[in-house]
Amino acid sequence: MPTSHAHILSQILRKLELRGALDDADRGAFLALPLHRRMVEPNVYMVREGDRPDYASVILGGFAFRQKVTEAGARQIVSVHIVGDFIDLEGTLLNIADHSVQALTRCDMAFIPRQAIRDLVLSHPRLGLAMWVDTLIDGSVFREWIANVGRRDGTARIAHIICELGRRLEIAGLARADGFTLPLTQEQLGDATGMTTVHVNRVLKSLAQRGLIRRVRRDLSIPDWEGLRSTAGFSDAYLHFDQVARGVRPDRSL
């Protein structure tokens, strides 16, 4: 790992700058943040429900997800995270974690002490604002997921999560021209959409039959983006790319 801490932080900073104007003092303070880097193996917990987390973290590589487990034992994935996403910023300010965070694939992670972020934000309020924006966008995605799970049928739900992931991966520069590789197994796809594995499988097959996706295991290509978009009822407004990336193309792509 030849990359220095300052280098890692400057990558994160670049994204944060898109969420709010910063000055040199802000940048300097951010780059001076203490952090440690660690590889996290798939399925390993980074935060456990009930924990009192000491660190916030950022994904430098790989995928992670957040989940809740019902008292009855059912699992619900509440978000999926990709490179550049802050994870558990809530751990900075809330006391007890209300959900768990797990690595989906092998993850390259940067951990920043909770107290360091608090101090930073108090001394550099513009950085606080930028992180607050991050939290707000998170919230917007959660709202869309409530609607997705609550008011769309199985087909639309799966189509929707594919659209969301596709669009986010594209913005992050992680998608191929024609599609991308799903970071989730069908079981996890089910846990994210409130469906059973069996039904996920059938829906995927039917989407393929209708020519909306082409798929070999987890490898997706999307020959008919508009078709997929419209069966999903997807619009990327809720991802607030206008505050995430400059000059983003309008809603459509791949």
Added chain:
Amino acid sequence: MPTSHAHILSQILRKLELRGALDDADRGAFLALPLHRRMVEPNVYMVREGDRPDYASVILGGFAFRQKVTEAGARQIVSVHIVGDFIDLEGTLLNIADHSVQALTRCDMAFIPRQAIRDLVLSHPRLGLAMWVDTLIDGSVFREWIANVGRRDGTARIAHIICELGRRLEIAGLARADGFTLPLTQEQLGDATGMTTVHVNRVLKSLAQRGLIRRVRRDLSIPDWEGLRSTAGFSDAYLHFDQVARGVRPDRSL
């Protein structure tokens, strides 16, 4: 309305103080915030999806809710708000509203200009932190709702929303000793839980038959809190009352 602006703001401030330590300068600045007060009739929109809101608001009296409408036309209520809740803090920092906010009952509202909040937060970062906590708790509730709609059956879903509302109303001092009045019609209850009105009605009846609730139209009493709690799989950890109200009783009540 004999209450002065400063008086109104001091009520809001009291709640904010629970979310983060403030000093006298913070308090002074907050109390100097410009605001206007207005009554909003039931079903009137306070924010419309697609708007670029200029104001954040706080409920001084009444109930409100937030909703999204699917491209297919289905409605999903994504949160219900009560006295003291900040509404649309996202409007302060995000550009385009990704959802609508509507009055559920007649609402007494305080509107604060978006720019005033931005300025306040930049000059008084501790206030920013406190509001950020508010947003984080919002997010926690959204996550629970995803799990509710995604992984609980109809009975548990309805039981869960009843538990949540009951507990929040209790904390806000708005519940009777034995229960409370549901602020939602059965149709709205369905829109919040991803169910049809018909099924909501049947579930409510069955909850009553099992002795978990007693109900006359919207008037609820809860003779067996533990029974209701356990069929809901409810735990109030996700409401983060430890950061909302001091000395809150542990999870159980009414």
Added chain:
DNA sequence: CGGAGGATTGAACCTTATCAATCTCAGTGG
């Protein structure tokens, strides 16, 4: 070559949606 995790398939079953009335009650106007 043997495993193991993941994907796929079939059949039976069940929860929840749909459709279509009907009923209740609080509020309004005469």
Added chain:
DNA sequence: CCACTGAGATTGATAAGGTTCAATCCTCCG
């Protein structure tokens, strides 16, 4: 003071979307 009205609540019958259970089949990997 009562009939009228309309929103919301309730009920029944039927259909559909999704689950459950139980195999079977890949395919990557040591």
